[in-house]
Amino acid sequence: MAWHQLHPLTLYQGAAFPFALLFNYLCSMDSFSTHARYLFLLTGGHLLALAAMGPCAVLVFIPALCAVVLIHSLDPKEVHRQTFCFQMSWQTLCHLGLHYTEYYLQEPPSPRFCIMLSALMLLTQRVTSLSLDVCEGKVEAASRSSRTQSSLSEHLRQSLPYFSYLLFFPALLGGPLCSFKRFHARVQRSRPMCPRQCFWTLAWRGLQILGLECLKTALQGAVSAGAGVRDCQQLGCIYVMWSTAGLFKLTYYSHWALDDSLLHAAGFGLELGWSDGEDPVPDADIWTLETTHRISLFTRQWNHSTARWLRRLIFQRGRAWPLAQTFAFSAWWHGLHPGQVFGFFCWAVMVKADYLIHTFADLWIRSRPMRLLYRTLTWAHTQLAIAYVMLAVEVRSLSSLWLLCCSYNSVFPTVSCILVLLLSGRKHKWN
Known part of the structure; x- marks a missing residue:
């Protein structure tokens, strides 16, 4: 997604903060079962997708459903190749729709469609990461015998963690890629929430975002006051390029800090003292x-x-x-x-x-x-x-x-x- 299209995403990510904190709090309660946690994350993802994308959310739900079906129906050695081909084909068709709107119809694309494309690109990361884990034996899929003998309710129960991982709301619209093993371990783990640690971490992230936004506002004023890319001349174009790119970088830094804060608020942050050995780091x-x-x-x-x-x-x-x-x-x-x-x-x-x-x-x-x-x-x-x-x-x-x-x-x-x-x-x- 282009840098100027990140503003709507920021609004929806901010609106998801109370639900992320609520999930983190509920995880400390014994009555909040693992099954309920998966459902909470999945339901939150569906509601956030419908709010942010409207009818375009269907274009995200369909490949997520197909990916889970492929994982449960194919041999583990074939899962990655099949899911990769399907997911990238689906994403390419959606991008071609954007090309048709922008270059053929000469019309600005719908903001909801752009948000859908951004979510679809992140879904591709999770789908291919999960399929690689299955192919490499890091994640065990259901065996063929259990697939044929299980009832429909048992199939749905086995598929719930995968659906929840592909559509869980803290990472639906942004954030560092979280592996399925790390996601599963966090949902399974009952860890009392530390209000002081959570508060100071989120406060520090908030100060970072505030500072980045102040720098961006100041730089935006300088960029708009000077010559643009179309009006610059000779060596002056180098300064215009550098300042404009600085505006892009500050926008991405701020958005990535917000995404990381949302994951932390939901309990998937990097400061909680646990890791699956993959050395998770923020995006910026x-x-x-x-x-x-x-x-x-x-x-x-x-x-x-x-x-x-x-x-x-x-x-x-x-x-x-x-x-x-x-x-x-x-x-x-x-x-x-x-x-x-x-x-x-x-x-x-x-x-x-x-x-x-x-x-x-x-x-x-x-x-x-x-x-x-x-x-x-x-x-x-x-x-x-x-x-x-x-x-x-x-x-x-x-x-x-x-x-x-x-x-x-x-x-x-x-x-x-x-x-x-x-x-x-x-x-x-x-x-």
């Missing part, structure tokens, strides 16, 4: 993102749970050109808008160049002053290169994308392409 480590001088590190830390999901789903399973496959799939998952295809292609080239540049630097730059100068220059290049990618991915019109390509800002992907060509031939010598 702002300090690392804003201080790193490596594009590859920025890439791994940006929307961290999604980056880790892509690594597991595509990069680690790719036999040839895994980096290119990962960025190509990311563009597909995001919707294959022209700006997204171009932006993710540039991003892949920049990451490749980043590996080569730093390999060269580690071999040849030894003195402390030169290394400090090198880190300063590469930090500036990283921030401006990522800003270029963000503008390319966020623009929707071909005319805006053409203006970006023809501006001085294109020097950053061009330099990366040249360095890849020059340094790739020397890679074997360095090794």
Whole structure:
């Protein structure tokens, strides 16, 4: 979802806070059974989906239902391939509907349809994560004999945890990807709520969100007062690109902090003193993102749970050109808008160049002053290169994308392409 479409999501995420706190409180009561917890999360997800998406919520409910049916009917070795193909086909059809509205009809898309697409993309993460867990034996699905002998009520009881996981309301519209094992362990666990810890954690998150919103308001005023991307000239376009991308980043940081707060309020936070060994982390480590001088590190830390999901789903399973496959799939998952295809292609080239540049630097730059100068220059290049990618991915019109390509800002992907060509031939010598 584009950065300017996050405001409606913020409103619905805020409205879900009381229900998340209520769920966390009820989990400390012995009378609130595991079955009731799954139903509470599932019912909350259905109500939130209907409130945020209206009739478009059906387009999220259908693939969730089909995913559970496939998990229960297929052999575990076949589950991932079948569910992956169905889920991405369904999501692609929905994205094509958005393309038809934006590019053919030349009409603004419905906000509810955009929210549905955002929820559908997150559902794809949970579906493929669950199917991989089943395929790899991390999650045990019902055996064939039990599937054939069980009654309808028993099938529904066995399917309830999967339905609840795919549609539970704290993660329906946003938040870091939570594995099924971690979700199941949290629902099963009766843990007394610590009001003081919960209060201070949520208060700290609230202060972070408030600070980010204040910075965003100030930067938005500066961006609107100056020249835009269409009106900038020569080197002034670099400042416009950097400030506009800063506005995008602050919007995403604020939204991710809110999503993380909602998960914490429901008891799925990272500060509760338990883990399933997967080292869960929030989506935005702002300090690392804003201080790193490596594009590859920025890439791994940006929307961290999604980056880790892509690594597991595509990069680690790719036999040839895994980096290119990962960025190509990311563009597909995001919707294959022209700006997204171009932006993710540039991003892949920049990451490749980043590996080569730093390999060269580690071999040849030894003195402390030169290394400090090198880190300063590469930090500036990283921030401006990522800003270029963000503008390319966020623009929707071909005319805006053409203006970006023809501006001085294109020097950053061009330099990366040249360095890849020059340094790739020397890679074997360095090794």
